[in-house]
Amino acid sequence: MKLDDKTIQNLASHLEQAEINAQDVVKITDAHPDMDFEDAYAIQYAIRKAKLSRGQKFAGLKMGLTSRAKMTQMGVETPIFGFMMDYMARGDGGEIRIDELIHPKVEPEIAFVTKSDLRGPGCHIGDVLAATDFVVPAMEVIDSRYRDFKFDLKSVIADNTSSSRFVAGGHAGNPRELDLRTLGVVLEKNGEVVATGAAAAVLGHPANSIAMLANMLAERDEHIPAGTFIMTGAVTEAVAVQKGDSINARFQGLGSISVRFV
């Protein structure tokens, strides 16, 4: 750790205010160039604690930057994790208010729901498949609090990996029966195809993303509890949306999710 506790708290509140007020800020490493990854996650955990202390409920975990498309798009190289809270959830077919956000982008993801605890180190794809209750299509709305989505890895970790809204929908599938690598995903904006991919884009197999999360959490003496909803990371690059846009994400064999930005 390079930052003291007071600085961690101040940066957490700075980033959370940016989220709440939908006002962008410059990346925090500009003012704190020597902060490290431990500091970055400490800021993210301080944001989580602040939300919980206000009575908001934890809603799940996410992995980010797990696909080449996303790493290239954002200019970073390592997967990261973050969290979701209840107020971020929206229903399939529902509306998302654009004036609550800064510059939202949508990304189609495969989500897992666990039925038993998953612990690293050494967690692998077999452990994940055995511990998974079901997989379900998800759409994440990311909204970096950083100006023009310009950040480095430490800044985006502190900013809870750009989490802002998410939708689960379609129907649940059994990951032991699906071929999750070849599962095709089509993202449409206003009826036009804007991105396509196969779920193998996510670390070769989206279950690897869950295994990596369990192993990353183990370094903090944490684990993935049974019953956790986890988004594994975007299958395609993220697509910017504006007021009035209709988004539809189709997942091979698992139905689709649609939302409208109003």
Ligand code: OOG
């Ligand atoms: C960081 C979050 C990335 C994903 O699915 O790859 C992410 C960002 O791109 O703003 O959620």
Ligand code: MG
């Ligand atoms: Mg994502």
